[in-house]
Amino acid sequence: MLKTDVVVIGAGAVGCAVARELSKYEVDVIVVEKNEDVGGDASKSNSAIIHTGYDAAPDTLESQLVVAANPMYDELCADLDIPFKRIGAILPAITDEQFEQLPAIKEKAFRNRVYDVEYKSGAELLEMEPELNPAVKGGLWIPRESIIDPFILVQAYAENAYANGVRFLLNSKVEGITTENGKIKTVKTSTEEIETTYVINCAGLYCDEVAEMVGKAEYKVVARKGQFFILDKNTSCQVEHIVLPIPTKITKGKLMCPTIHGNMLVGPTAEDQDSKLDKSTSAEGLASITTDVRNLIPNVNVRDTITQYSGLRPNRNPEGLNFDIWDDLEGYVNLSGVRSTGLTLSLSMGTFVVQQLLARGADWKRKENFIKKRKGIVKFSECTREEQDELVKQNPLYGNVICRCETITEAEILDAIHRPLGARSVDAVKRRVRAGMGRCQGGFCGPKVIEILARELGCSPADINKNNDGSNMVTGFTR
């Protein structure tokens, strides 16, 4: 039996941000995660945008947290070495009907206190974004909409929390929570049982199932699938800003934007489904993205796609972001309805949750020696020639390029494996250093990554997984 003060359930963006915020205090924290790696489910398959909250429903917790989070990212990303760019978003009106909606959208932005949203003429927008549909009548400019590396964001939260004493139990599914006299007592996982004072449910897609374990199932999670395309860095038609559609009553629509690493991203669809596991893409979904994005960017070339994926937003029924605590269940915090704005609001959710608990009597002192900075994995491809030369001299493995599409070296892969909360699977390597994220999708580097993982972890290639248990990359030796 492990003992701790706080168990955080789920190592997605919200769980890791909450854990990191807690690690600023003299309090013992364990994060439990069913997957083999930090990074969550929804947190690793989304549009990778840090929103401003301009379009949130005003006067809601979601609006409050998203609007608050956006300005916090400059410092966070500088401290934790997270790729982040403030490229801004444009919201072009193509039809007269859309043009008439602009004032209401701007009005809503102001009600959300996003005061830097402004009108642009069609000509101004075309100058900013030459690939835009020339029929554009005008639109809005939302300068603080930003792009981030969502994988690194969550890894950075987790690594920084770990550096400050938070323990992580991976491959550990929560199977039960016990209470005693209206207080949280233990959390049972598939690997360990933990005695704890607090439980913070950050289980995203599965937060309803966790809530049910303590009899607080007042809602259901509805998985809303979003399918995406990633296009080659060389694709002929590119945009420099996040190009957002004007939302309809039914959907927020499909966008196009650059990723932080220079690919183009288009999507997502929005499809409610019963399954929390089905993350498949469909021919229909992908076709609808093509059709819709062409309204905004007519020359978008989806044939230049290098990968397609889908993510599940943990929507809530009844809808809305909720922070819940109950008088009759001391020590239990429930977060639900963390959906497409979840990546953004993870940061402010961390501070919000801790503040709420402190206000309710948690007796936690600030740490004197909180480690504020995290150093990411050095990116060989982004160094100058002189820096690259220096790197190879210090460590010859920087001279061994493994992933040729993204120019990722063996030294970077070894760092990904051996750093705290290091990579144990092919996908975990990919999310840390981008080996296999290029146009050949691991065709060349995949076989080498399997060999490196097996060598470094001291196991057979047959034991190397793509991600979770059962996803073995290969079956054994031929000889």
Add this chain to the structure above:
Amino acid sequence: MYNVNCDVAIIGGGPAGLAAAIAAKKEGAEKVLVLERDNAPGGILQQCIHPGFGLTRFKAELTGPEYYGRFVDEAKEVGVEYMLDTMVLEVCNETNEVVCTSSRYGLTCVKAKSIVLAMGCRERTRAGIMVPGTRPAGVYTAGAAQRLVNRQNIMVGKKVVILGSGDIGMIMARRMTLEGAQVVMVVELMDYLAGLTRNRVQCLDDFGIPLKLAHTITRIEGNERVTGVWVAPVDDKKQPIADKAEFVECDTVLFSVGLLPENELTRKAGIAIDPVTNGPAVNQYMQTSAPSVFACGNVVHVNDLVDNVSEESERAGKYAARYAMGKLDGEKKIVKCVTGRNVRYLCPQTIEANEVDGKVTLYFRVLQPEENVRLVARCGDTQLAKCKEFRVNPGEMCHLTVATKDIDGDVTVDVVKED
């Protein structure tokens, strides 16, 4: 930064780079340096352990290692030099510098008099043809699986479906079968075989592996490892007929759905690319739009026979050496090669027609399979060369040789239906 000087720098030590290096050396270039990212020369042939190479060139049926082994031996004899385990990061055609990196020397700047691009190609992926479904383990390109099985001693799966009836797909079907896997079927989108009939007989029919022509994989299933695929027939527009899709159980899917010239370095160097071949446009000397840069092999256009690669690479090496020695100048009369009826692309894309007694072989692929045809090269109405073929198809490269003295304008190639 480490600095190296040479006459001809060759990027890539596969069959193209090796043949170019030997030819450059034989032509008189003093220092010929091959930059190779692998730990040994040979390129993709290192994993092509099957026979079928060298029938034209050596009149013998060699395996990949035997074929490139002969070139490695010759390269050693003539004094070709290598930098192995070396990745080229950048080619600058204005300064003739190649920046590369290796564990041994760190960042290295190779200053050359001429450069030969011989980087080969890569495989189109599952994502490249947008096959929907989940993203489990067990989805490989045929070449990646071939590397694992033939070089790394690693078996990729037990029950396999292969998409694509090209030679690599079929050869992997046999290879996996010999290694104890069950190959459930080979699925081909077109209504004809993409590779050689001989491979169908020896790789599929010999082992009773079904070939599903005019079918495709419409969806991949499985959350962790592949559990199966949906295979559906396609209509005459190549669109899957969804309600006829059938579930096929398997744990592995291999994609053998085409090769793409690997031209990231070429593009970054600002060298003109032919949009059809996706490779640099070249003249008969295999010279690109940057006069000091030559290119050969699959980086120019994807070949079906390595024998052809060796031939055109020797040309690239020979003229790169001449360029390095200042012997490839003079007045230029450049004509274009134009695709006519049922011709998808032509290589070379231009011809320098000022050579008095020169001959140029035009390599090309057809758009559609056709029977009883005549291949014709012409300048306007003047016929330069012709050849009868019983059958042509997009999978097999055609060629015609013309004399440069006959060329007085753009050269058009047609595939004409015989009456």
Add this chain to the structure above:
Amino acid sequence: MKKEIICTVCPRGCHIMVEGAGDTVSSVEGYACKRGLEYASAEFAHPVRILTTTVKVTGAQESLLPVRSNNPIPKEKLFECMDVIRAIEVKAPVNCYDVIVADICGTGVNIVSTKTVEAE
């Protein structure tokens, strides 16, 4: 017995009908050249194939040595030969065309290396 044989001599791929019993051929139809006739007759009576695969190699940088049969092997013996080859382990150095298995499965055919592998 009647059997359709697809000719692999050239890309034309003639479908040739061969009739006969055992290894005696009584009629051949549908071939377009002499080589086709020879191929189809031989393929009917004694189909043979070049076998290429790998054997385990130790003491070298690589873990596998590519090998081939120096002559074609009766088709029906391919898997039997694979079973023998699978159990073989050789030690570097190995020269190209070194005999790895002599007279495999009594076929009179040798399995030879197709690559020179140096000792590490």
